[in-house]
Amino acid sequence: MDFARPGTPTRVRVPEPGLGDPADPWRPSRLRLVCLDIDDTLIDFTSAGKRALSLLLGRDDMWPLWERITDWHVAQVVAGEIDYACMHHRRTQYFLAEIGIVVEPEDVTRFECRRKEVLRRSWRLFDDVLPCLEWLRAADVLIAAVTNASGAHQRAKLADLGLTRFFDHLAIAGEVGAAKPDPVMFHSVCAVLDCDPGEAAHVGDKLHTDAVGARDAGLEGIWLDRSGGEPEVPDGVHVIGGLDELPQLLVSEFAMIGVPAQR
Known part of the structure; x- marks a missing residue:
């Protein structure tokens, strides 16, 4: 699964046809999992x-x-x-x-x-973190935190700041035996949550460690560029300036994602 990019052929995964429904080769795969870096993505x-x-x-x-x-x-x-x-x-x-x-x-x-x-x-959360996590939870996608930092410290941060409840899985580099951008790190999360990499996206503040690493592992790579430095961005990587932009990106690019009802 790839986000559509101008001038770039879009790879689609043909879903299994449902009962009485013909297969549609132009229908994008659904998004089932969103992975998030912790430091400088969720926590300042x-x-x-x-x-x-x-x-x-x-x-x-x-x-x-x-x-x-x-x-x-x-x-x-x-x-x-x-x-x-x-x-x-x-x-x-x-x-x-x-x-x-x-x-x-x-x-x-x-x-x-x-x-x-x-x-x-x-420790402080960025202002856009809780609204984004609440939206993802309401959209009925799996949520994982993926970090290269110490497990004990990251678990303490998530607990102290009230974020633990949002995550279905926490992947720690030292516990996995691999670190971002190694594909093993991303694939381990998908394996634990029984999700194909092509049905997952990863968001992080480091262009190559997070976004390019995720892209190369078969996930959708999304770079969170809070500073707006605008360096050259590799093909296949999406850029957002804040987590408040993530829901719109996901909804616009995925035909199959649970969208929270308007309240």
Whole structure:
């Protein structure tokens, strides 16, 4: 199943004919599953992370370095080399050493504990999240959260912010043994929820990790570009500026999706 794109042939999956209904090769497949990234898609994680780091360090220019070091250590978790608890400690110790702060292991532990406390107090949902999730639930599609971050922390975020009730499945990279954009990550979600990848869409804030990765795995890739930077977008990827635009995109592109009744 592909969204129709100008100048691009549209692949359609011919549904099984119902009783007394002829097969219609031009009828698009139904959408059964919507997958959503968590950090910076549902939760304004970057703002909270920058705030915590700035508060602890007394400077606000260290976030890019923190992200690069974190990504490197998360890759080790996904590869099965370390667990998340060990990763958090090693990541923080490595980061502090990189900026010239050499401390004892117990100091690293205290720094990480304080950072997590500030983070937890700072988590906020984007304003368009709850209306979108409520619409998807009313539209009777399956909803999955798909994340490369730590399972314990992501479950805590979803619970603290009242989002757990919306999700039929939560896929954690370290638990799956693969991370976005690896197709295994997306296919594992579809397998758990008994859904063909061609009947699923994935939405996330990272163009290549989320949208292109999902497209290459056979799902519909939707890039959530909140900043409106307008870089060159690969073929087969849809772009929305906010989750408030997602329902209209899905309804306009899918003939078979449960549309909530007007109230």
